[in-house]
Amino acid sequence: MNPFSFLIYDIKRLFGHGKTAILAIFSPVLILLLFATFLAPMLSAGEGTKITCAFLNEDETESVKTLMDLIIGAEIDEGAGAVYPVKDIATGKKVVEDGKVSAFFYIPPNMYEDTMNGEMVDLDFYYSQAHAFESLIFYSTVNSSMSVFGQGIRMVYIAGAIALDHGVPKEEILRLWNEGSEQLFQIYMNRGKIIGSSGIFLPGGDYPLRFAIAILFTICSYCVSFPIIYLTNSDVSVLYRKRNIPTEKLVGYYFARLLSGAVLILCTFAIMYPVARVIRNIRFQFALSVLPAVILTAFVFSALGIFLGSVFKKGQSSLWAGLYFGFFSVMSVLLLTKSPGLPKIVSFLIRISPFRACVSIFSNALFQNMTERYTVDMLILFAAFFIFAALSFVFYVRRGSRG
Amino acid sequence: MIEARNLVKKYGSFIAVNHLSLSLCTGETVVLLGPNGSGKSTLLGMLSLTSKPDEGEVTVDGLSGKNAKKKIAFAPQEIVLFEELTTMENLLSWSTLKGKEAKERAEYLISELDMDSFKKKRVDRLSGGQRRRVNLAVALMGNYDYILMDEPLAGIDDYGGKCIKNLLETEKEKGRGILFTEHNPTILLPLMDRKLTIDGGCFVS
Numbered sequence: 318m319n320p321f322s323f324l325i326y327d328i329k330r331l332f333g334h335g336k337t338a339i340l341a342i343f344s345p346v347l348i349l350l351l352f353a354t355f356l357a358p359m360l361s362a363g364e365g366t367k368i369t370c371a372f373l374n375e376d377e378t379e380s381v382k383t384l385m386d387l388i389i390g391a392e393i394d395e396g397a398g399a400v401y402p403v404k405d406i407a408t409g410k411k412v413v414e415d416g417k418v419s420a421f422f423y424i425p426p427n428m429y430e431d432t433m434n435g436e437m438v439d440l441d442f443y444y445s446q447a448h449a450f451e452s453l454i455f456y457s458t459v460n461s462s463m464s465v466f467g468q469g470i471r472m473v474y475i476a477g478a479i480a481l482d483h484g485v486p487k488e489e490i491l492r493l494w495n496e497g498s499e500q501l502f503q504i505y506m507n508r509g510k511i512i513g514s515s516g517i518f519l520p521g522g523d524y525p526l527r528f529a530i531a532i533l534f535t536i537c538s539y540c541v542s543f544p545i546i547y548l549t550n551s552d553v554s555v556l557y558r559k560r561n562i563p564t565e566k567l568v569g570y571y572f573a574r575l576l577s578g579a580v581l582i583l584c585t586f587a588i589m590y591p592v593a594r595v596i597r598n599i600r601f602q603f604a605l606s607v608l609p610a611v612i613l614t615a616f617v618f619s620a621l622g623i624f625l626g627s628v629f630k631k632g633q634s635s636l637w638a639g640l641y642f643g644f645f646s647v648m649s650v651l652l653l654t655k656s657p658g659l660p661k662i663v664s665f666l667i668r669i670s671p672f673r674a675c676v677s678i679f680s681n682a683l684f685q686n687m688t689e690r691y692t693v694d695m696l697i698l699f700a701a702f703f704i705f706a707a708l709s710f711v712f713y714v715r716r717g718s719r720g
Numbered sequence: 721m722i723e724a725r726n727l728v729k730k731y732g733s734f735i736a737v738n739h740l741s742l743s744l745c746t747g748e749t750v751v752l753l754g755p756n757g758s759g760k761s762t763l764l765g766m767l768s769l770t771s772k773p774d775e776g777e778v779t780v781d782g783l784s785g786k787n788a789k790k791k792i793a794f795a796p797q798e799i800v801l802f803e804e805l806t807t808m809e810n811l812l813s814w815s816t817l818k819g820k821e822a823k824e825r826a827e828y829l830i831s832e833l834d835m836d837s838f839k840k841k842r843v844d845r846l847s848g849g850q851r852r853r854v855n856l857a858v859a860l861m862g863n864y865d866y867i868l869m870d871e872p873l874a875g876i877d878d879y880g881g882k883c884i885k886n887l888l889e890t891e892k893e894k895g896r897g898i899l900f901t902e903h904n905p906t907i908l909l910p911l912m913d914r915k916l917t918i919d920g921g922c923f924v925s
Contacts, residue, residue, distance in 0.1 A: 319819070326805060326813050333804025333842075559770060559796045560859070561789045563816060 323573035331544060331577050341544050342585050345537030349530075349592045369399045370452075371409045371421040378429035380498055384466055385424075410443055419448035422459055432467040433474045473497045531680035532650065534589060535672060538614060539643050541585045542622035543636065545578040549626025549713070550635040557717035567717045571623070571710055578619030579612075586611045606682040606691060613698045614678070617671050620705035627712040646672035671701035721745050721781060722767060722792070722866055722897065728775035729762050729921075736762040738921035739776070746865055749888075749898040749911045754918040760901040761797055761870050763918065767899065768794035768868045780866065790816075795859035797870035797901075799851050803844040807835055807854050810843055815861035822861065829857040832887045834879075848875045856884065860891075867891060869900035873907060881907040 374385060401418060403409045409421035423441040431438045440463060444452030476497070477490045552574075557567065590607070625642065629635040649667045667673055674697040681690050722744040729737040737759045744750055744767075754760045765771035767778055769789050780788035801810050811826040830839050833853045838846055843854055852875050860867065867888070873881050885907050888898055892911060902908065917924050 322812065326802070326809055329809070330802055330804040556800050556802075559798060559800045560814070561768065561770060561792055561794050563790060564786065566816060 320569065320572070323569045324576050327570070327573035327577040328580055331548060331581050341541045341581065342588055345533075345540070345585055345589050346592050348537060349533060349589060369401070369418045371401050371403045371412045371418045373403050373406065373409050373421070374424045375426040376424050376428040377426075380470070381424065381429050384462070406441070413443050413445050416445060416448075420444040420452040420456065429470070432470050435471055438467065470498070528676075528680055531676045532647065534586075534679045535614075535675040536643070536647060537589060538582050538585055538675075539618055539646075539672070541582045542578065542618045542625075543639060545574070545581065545619060545622030546626040546635050546639045547632060549574060549623050550629065550632040553627045553713055553716040554630055554632070562717060564714060564718055567714045570717070571713045574623055574713075575616070575619050575706065575709075578622055579615040582615035582618055583611065586615065607679070609695065610675075610678040610682050610691075610698075613695065613702065614675050617675070617698055617702045617705060620702055620709050621671070623713055624705050624709035627709060627716050643672075646670060649673065650676050669697055669700075671698055671705075674698050674701070722778065722899075723780075724763075724767055724776065724778045726776035727763065727766050727773045727778070729759075729766060729771070730774050735921050737766070737773070740918075740921070740923060741776075742767075742916065742923075744866060744897045744899050746897045747892060747895045748913050749892055749908075750900075750914045750916060751905050751908065751912050752899065752901040752916050752918060753903075753905070754901075758919045759921040760918055762921075764794075764868055764870050764899070764901055768792055770794060770796070790863075791865045793859045793862060793864040793867045795856045795867075795869040795872055797874070799855050801843045801851065801854060801858060804842065806842055807839045807846070807857075810854060810858055811861050814858045817862060825861055826857075829860055829887075832890070833857055833883045849877055849880050852876050853880055853883070860887075864896070866897040866899070869898075871901055871903070873902060873905070878907070884908075885911065 372385075374381065401412070403412065403421070406423055409423060412418050413421045421441075421443040423443075425439065425441075428438050428440070440459070442456050442459070444456070473494060477494055480490050480493070481487070552570070557570075562570075590611075621642075622639070625639045626635050629638060649670060650673050652667070674694040678691060678694040678698065681694065724743070725741050727737050727740045728735065740759075740763060742750075752760050752764065762771070766773045769778060769780075769792060777784065778788070780791045783791070802813055805813060808826060808830070811829065812822055815822040815825070817825055830836055833856070835850070835853055835857065838850055843851055846854065852872070856869065856872055859869070872884060876884065888908065888911055892898060898911070900908070905912065
């Protein structure tokens with residue numbers, strides 16, 4: 318039998334339990350829709366996550382101060398964040414390293430003037446790995462705000478120059494300038510109107526929604542590995558043991574299962590992704606970064622499913638182990654987000670877990686692409702894939718050929 | 721020749737097979753008789769190398785391990801099939817043959833065991849007797865010298881039994897050694913060269 322037939326037959330077997338396959342693929346859609354209908358509005362309207370950050374603004378311009386007040390002040394007023402001013406960059410970095418704050422944001426001198434002149438301005442952002450999730454939202458908030466602000470200021474500046482060329486008095490231009498800047502702030506900060514929300518737009522309140530969607534994506538794709546666990550255990554513990562299966566044949570069966578498992582999980586993603594797009598409008602360019610993450614995640618969970626299915630003798634034990642592994646993985650991700658003071662070794666183990674990397678990569682790739690974090694998570698997933706693939710291969714072949 | 725020497729298999733304190741030795745030559749057909757729980761299936765499991773004896777050893781043409789396994793076709797008593805696949809897909813999936821050879825062998829077995837009417841049907845939708853035939857056909861999808869079967873006629877009607885008998889006759893003519901357990905081997909009696917009766921884990925005749 319050629320390798321392609323191995324794959325086709327195994328896909329047929331995995332999808333062969335009609336109702337099981339439909340349940341595995343479509344139940345995440347139901348979960349996402351229920352989430353969007355009942356939980357998402359609560360999360361969006363809730364207090365959100367407390368973001369603690371250090372802040373140093375060396376640009377004394379009034380407009381920058383006003384903008385930062387609008388962005389950060391609103392978060393503080395709503396109880397979504399706490400900001401600690403620091404006196405210099407070294408102190409800012411240190412409080413991040415010590416775990417006292419999630420992130421440190423630095424605005425250099427002359428930012429306003431440089432922006433007006435159309436020059437590139439570098440804003441520094443530091444965060445600790447333990448606070449990667451909440452730091453991401455702070456980063457995306459400030460990054461998008463400053464980007465819109467910079468472009469707006471530049472446009473107002475160009476408009477002012479044109480007005481000056483046409484002989485408009487300087488006093489009038491300054492008046493228009495102030496009004497323009499004020500309008501820019503108001504429109505930008507109240508952009509929630511576009512989606513029907515009134516008041517200042519609070520990205521901090523949006524963070525739990527993003528996090529929840531990322532964790533739902535991960536949980537749903539992990540749950541799809543249960544049919545893989547079940548079928549693998551039934552194969553290696555029952556079927557293969559009762560027939561004489563040559564090792565080469567078992568190797569073929571293994572790779573077919575690894576691929577077909579990944580295909581099953583990818584099918585679930587293919588259905589979940591458009592649903593998530595409906596729930597939360599995802600910008601298209603970020604969708605491309607989702608693709609490698611989705612493929613790699615599918616392979617990691619497929620290999621993990623085979624491992625759990627072949628490491629235990631009994632099917633029930635495999636399924637229970639899968640359930641507990643998933644439960645503890647979710648708990649550990651939540652623990653890492655909420656409790657920065659975990660023992661170093663525990664914190665490290667959670668940080669390198671594939672489950673955390675999946676949540677992280679989806680929260681990153683689906684909404685805001687931070688290349689550095691994306692790369693680290695991809696590396697963790699690659700490592701997890703190789704480890705699970707190697708372990709599952711050994712157990713699968715050994716158990717399947719044991720007489 | 722399959723040669724078993726001093727085989728012992730225990731389940732806790734219960735001795736299922738007690739110091740049994742036997743041999744099966746190519747071209748020979750041996751039937752293993754005995755009441756339920758006498759140790760027939762346990763002995764067959766060890767002879768087919770799907771289970772390991774606690775004591776003693778089994779060699780196939782002087783070989784042991786993987787190389788010995790390749791020489792044996794084993795049809796277990798339980799139905800061991802991929803339930804989600806069709807008859808034809810099962811034959812090809814389990815086959816140790818490749819490409820055209822596998823397809824030709826599958827077509828041959830389908831014709832010999834009269835499975836044409838259900839070759840495209842999923843096996844979980846077949847009757848007990850039809851599944852039993854597929855179970856046997858799957859075991860025969862390879863290049864082997866010996867055929868071991870655990871109650872191949874269980875649940876099979878007379879017509880199915882005759883199909884199996886004809887097929888085994890051809891296999892015997894090709895020089896393959898055949899050993900099977902059976903409660904009522906009437907249909908297969910013409911093939912039989914030797915009869916062994918086992919009870920309480922020991923040969924009684």
